Amino acid sequence: MGAAIGLREDFDGSRLRGLAKRTREANQMRRLLALAEIYDGNSRGDAARIGGVGLQTIRDWVLRFNAKGPDGLIDGKAPGRAPKLNDAQRQELARMVESGPIPAVHGVVRWRLIDLAQWLWEEYRIRVAKQTLSRQLRAMGFRKLSARPRHRVHNEHAAEAFKKTSPGSWRRSRAGRPRAPR
Numbered sequence: 067m068g069a070a071i072g073l074r075e076d077f078d079g080s081r082l083r084g085l086a087k088r089t090r091e092a093n094q095m096r097r098l099l100a101l102a103e104i105y106d107g108n109s110r111g112d113a114a115r116i117g118g119v120g121l122q123t124i125r126d127w128v129l130r131f132n133a134k135g136p137d138g139l140i141d142g143k144a145p146g147r148a149p150k151l152n153d154a155q156r157q158e159l160a161r162m163v164e165s166g167p168i169p170a171v172h173g174v175v176r177w178r179l180i181d182l183a184q185w186l187w188e189e190y191r192i193r194v195a196k197q198t199l200s201r202q203l204r205a206m207g208f209r210k211l212s213a214r215p216r217h218r219v220h221n222e223h224a225a226e227a228f229k230k231t232s233p234g235s236w237r238r239s240r241a242g243r244p245r246a247p248r
Contacts (some may be wrong), residue, residue, distance in 0.1 A: 071129065073101065082105060085098055091141070096117055100116045151194070151202065155190055158189075163177060180196060186199075
């Protein structure tokens with residue numbers, strides 16, 4: 067069994083308790099109090115009991131505390147998955163969307179998400195889902211716009227002739243008409 071990793075020399079138990087008292091982060095407070103127990107000479111098992119964790123977690127806290135001090139005990143945001151498209155590819159995608167497709171070259175008269183995803187595959191060999199591509203384009207400031215669908219044989223002038231209109235007598239107000247005698 068190996069020796070326990072030592073704590074930094076520039077802190078002590080009372081100073082960690084003071085930091086725990088002033089912090090607004092509940093998890094950082096719990097970790098500081100657990101490490102204060104180690105500074106006071108208690109076992110790491112006692113520190114694990116106070117922190118409500120196992121010995122391996124106490125070891126991880128000690129490593130984080132030794133590397134970054136009390137700020138190392140604050141929960142950070144996970145970095146998440148790296149984006150599929152880098153900045154240069156995003157700029158090229160934006161240029162393609164702004165310039166529009168060339169029907170003879172791209173085979174389409176307007177860009178759809180699936181067409182852009184296909185273009186990304188042919189250009190960079192990167193497979194991107196339509197939903198992901200939509201999210202990327204929205205983050206770049208593009209909005210999905212589409213024309214209202216219109217039937218190919220629709221005739222505006224013929225539709226105007228068949229519109230229902232109210233008879234003239236219904237359009238006048240009652241106040242202007244003479245009353246019938248009773």
